[in-house]
Amino acid sequence: MVTEEMAARVEHAAAEMGYRPNPFAYSLKTNRSFAVGVLIPDLTNPVFPPIIRGVERTLGDAGYTVILANSDNQGDRELVNLEELKTRQVDGLILATAHREDALIALCRAEEIPFVLVNRRSDEDGVSSVVADDAAGVRAVVSHLATLGHRRIAYIAGPQNLSTGLGRYRGFLDAMRGEGLEPAPDLIAFCDAFTEKEGFRAARDLLAGGGGFSAIVAGNDLLALGCYDALADLGLRCPEDISVTGYNDMPFADKFAPPLTTVRIPLDRMGAAAAKLLLRHMQDAGAGTQSMMLTPELMVRGSTARPSSGG
Amino acid sequence: MVTEEMAARVEHAAAEMGYRPNPFAYSLKTNRSFAVGVLIPDLTNPVFPPIIRGVERTLGDAGYTVILANSDNQGDRELVNLEELKTRQVDGLILATAHREDALIALCRAEEIPFVLVNRRSDEDGVSSVVADDAAGVRAVVSHLATLGHRRIAYIAGPQNLSTGLGRYRGFLDAMRGEGLEPAPDLIAFCDAFTEKEGFRAARDLLAGGGGFSAIVAGNDLLALGCYDALADLGLRCPEDISVTGYNDMPFADKFAPPLTTVRIPLDRMGAAAAKLLLRHMQDAGAGTQSMMLTPELMVRGSTARPSSGG
Numbered sequence: 202m203v204t205e206e207m208a209a210r211v212e213h214a215a216a217e218m219g220y221r222p223n224p225f226a227y228s229l230k231t232n233r234s235f236a237v238g239v240l241i242p243d244l245t246n247p248v249f250p251p252i253i254r255g256v257e258r259t260l261g262d263a264g265y266t267v268i269l270a271n272s273d274n275q276g277d278r279e280l281v282n283l284e285e286l287k288t289r290q291v292d293g294l295i296l297a298t299a300h301r302e303d304a305l306i307a308l309c310r311a312e313e314i315p316f317v318l319v320n321r322r323s324d325e326d327g328v329s330s331v332v333a334d335d336a337a338g339v340r341a342v343v344s345h346l347a348t349l350g351h352r353r354i355a356y357i358a359g360p361q362n363l364s365t366g367l368g369r370y371r372g373f374l375d376a377m378r379g380e381g382l383e384p385a386p387d388l389i390a391f392c393d394a395f396t397e398k399e400g401f402r403a404a405r406d407l408l409a410g411g412g413g414f415s416a417i418v419a420g421n422d423l424l425a426l427g428c429y430d431a432l433a434d435l436g437l438r439c440p441e442d443i444s445v446t447g448y449n450d451m452p453f454a455d456k457f458a459p460p461l462t463t464v465r466i467p468l469d470r471m472g473a474a475a476a477k478l479l480l481r482h483m484q485d486a487g488a489g490t491q492s493m494m495l496t497p498e499l500m501v502r503g504s505t506a507r508p509s510s511g512g
Numbered sequence: 513m514v515t516e517e518m519a520a521r522v523e524h525a526a527a528e529m530g531y532r533p534n535p536f537a538y539s540l541k542t543n544r545s546f547a548v549g550v551l552i553p554d555l556t557n558p559v560f561p562p563i564i565r566g567v568e569r570t571l572g573d574a575g576y577t578v579i580l581a582n583s584d585n586q587g588d589r590e591l592v593n594l595e596e597l598k599t600r601q602v603d604g605l606i607l608a609t610a611h612r613e614d615a616l617i618a619l620c621r622a623e624e625i626p627f628v629l630v631n632r633r634s635d636e637d638g639v640s641s642v643v644a645d646d647a648a649g650v651r652a653v654v655s656h657l658a659t660l661g662h663r664r665i666a667y668i669a670g671p672q673n674l675s676t677g678l679g680r681y682r683g684f685l686d687a688m689r690g691e692g693l694e695p696a697p698d699l700i701a702f703c704d705a706f707t708e709k710e711g712f713r714a715a716r717d718l719l720a721g722g723g724g725f726s727a728i729v730a731g732n733d734l735l736a737l738g739c740y741d742a743l744a745d746l747g748l749r750c751p752e753d754i755s756v757t758g759y760n761d762m763p764f765a766d767k768f769a770p771p772l773t774t775v776r777i778p779l780d781r782m783g784a785a786a787a788k789l790l791l792r793h794m795q796d797a798g799a800g801t802q803s804m805m806l807t808p809e810l811m812v813r814g815s816t817a818r819p820s821s822g823g
Contacts, residue, residue: 236579244561244564244565244568245561245562245565245763247558247561247763247764249561250555250556250558250560250561251556253555253580253582254555254556254582257555257581257582266579266581267579267580267581268547268577268578268579268580269564269578269579269580270568270577270578271564271565271568426764426767429767452556452558453558453737453764453768456737456740456768456769457764457767457768457769458767458768458769458770458771459769460769
């Protein structure tokens with residue numbers, strides 16, 4: 202038995218002599234690493250840094266280090282990243298990469314690693330996530346365009362294996378019908394990734410199909426920037442010839458030519474909420490899962506205007 | 513003594529029974545974590561994600577995990593982050609935060625942690641770093657403006673305790689004199705941080721000082737975006753009334769209104785080069801330090817034009 206006084210004297214002497222606790226030895230004993238992994242599909246997508254900042258601040262305050270892994274939109278990289286994080290025995294994971302059906306989620310469950318999805322949802326039940334209300338966001342966009350007088354509205358959808366891709370696409374169909382407008386199948390294009398390049402390709406395809414629309418609703422801001430490129434290539438002006446909307450209100454969206462009408466998501470707050478949820482799961486393995494939905498806000502800027510020919 | 517055959521049989525049996533090596537036990541024995549810390553001053557500055565991507569790809573290929581810490585431009589946070597990374601016993605550090613004189617550098621040296629600066633240089637000798645040639649970049653900008661006919665050119669400088677802040681400012685003075693133009697002290701403003709907000713404040717101060725200039729050279733793209741805001745506030749047009757240039761060619765600089773004339777730095781390549789340099793230092797404690805300088809490229813876009821009244 203070591204008395205309290207003796208323990209204090211040992212600690213004091215150790216500190217005086219410059220000894221430091223070895224975190225590997227400590228982790229070996231407690232089996233906790235105080236590290237959390239964050240899986241990001243594409244760090245160069247400006248949406249993620251503000252989310253990460255919210256995550257990092259919240260977890261840092263609680264004494265956790267954030268290990269970031271970037272998969273560059275490659276599914277195989279995600280699994281490699283997860284393996285690596287498991288090897289480092291992270292105490293929990295925040296997945297910004299998750300697909301609607303995702304091997305990562307099955308793996309986390311099998312390994313009993315606490316995890317939370319951010320800006321993504323799973324088709325499975327019992328998965329904690331923090332997302333924005335995509336149906337409400339797209340409804341606000343379509344309502345704005347309809348009020349301006351647009352009738353023939355094209356849609357550029359993100360990947361349908363991502364909850365944001367599917368949710369905003371479904372939101373668009375519902376919102377159009379809500380406005381009494383039938384969405385035209387030939388005015389809808391699908392993208393393999395949320396990138397400027399894919400937005401460019403999709404917009405070019407839609408315009409090559411004869412056009413006949415006065416506005417494009419894009420599944421996110423990067424897709425909308427791709428639309429800007431496609432319009433410029435054909436000598437079409439935004440918003441005079443075609444209105445364009447984005448989604449996310451990524452940093453500097455107000456600085457683009459033209460400033461982008463888009464849907465603002467509270468990105469930093471979303472990251473912080475996901476981190477708080479994860480802390481709860483890490484502290485209490487029996488804590489119930491929770492799905493949080495944050496309210497988005499329409500930002501009307503220069504990329505939308507009345508249709509030139511009545512829509 | 514264990515024979516090779518016996519070792520192989522034990523390994524095989526362990527694998528069959530689903531045993532995995534415990535990385536904490538392994539790290540305790542080897543005292544290597546196979547983790548590298550990357551200290552970032554501001555993750556929401558779009559310059560850093562491409563640098564991090566280059567770092568992450570190169571280190572990931574070599575079997576290292578990247579631990580990212582974001583200090584939000586706060587010096588005290590940098591020290592806290594370093595302490596945390598030390599606790600996690602990173603094998604090396606990449607510092608994108610470093611000031612010209614930096615306690616972090618002294619600490620890394622005292623602790624004998626291999627480190628490399630990226631996009632930053634130290635005033636001290638014997639520190640490995642990868643930067644772009646700021647003097648050449650600013651010279652290209654000033655030469656471009658002088659060729660357009662600008663004579664009275666204002667400068668918005670970044671923080672002088674950062675090598676990029678000082679180097680570009682000195683580069684500006686030299687480049688002006690190289691063009692036979694005397695830089696006017698009242699046309700130079702200094703900023704506390706490389707942020708849009710600081711650029712806005714500095715540009716407003718310069719314009720309130722009576723103006724008398726036809727172009728603003730900004731120390732980086734975020735400062736240039738702040739100039740856009742200040743000009744718009746006063747009803748001045750860019751480039752018709754005042755030309756503006758940035759530095760970095762951050763993602764989407766070509767999409768701004770107007771598209772920003774700036775200096776392109778090979779950001780991803782810079783990150784990869786810093787990672788390679790760090791790998792060499794981690795593998796060989798006696799490896800000599802090295803300073804790499806990458807060549808920047810002038811990107812002429814819509815934010816610069818001939819002066820309206822002869823400069």
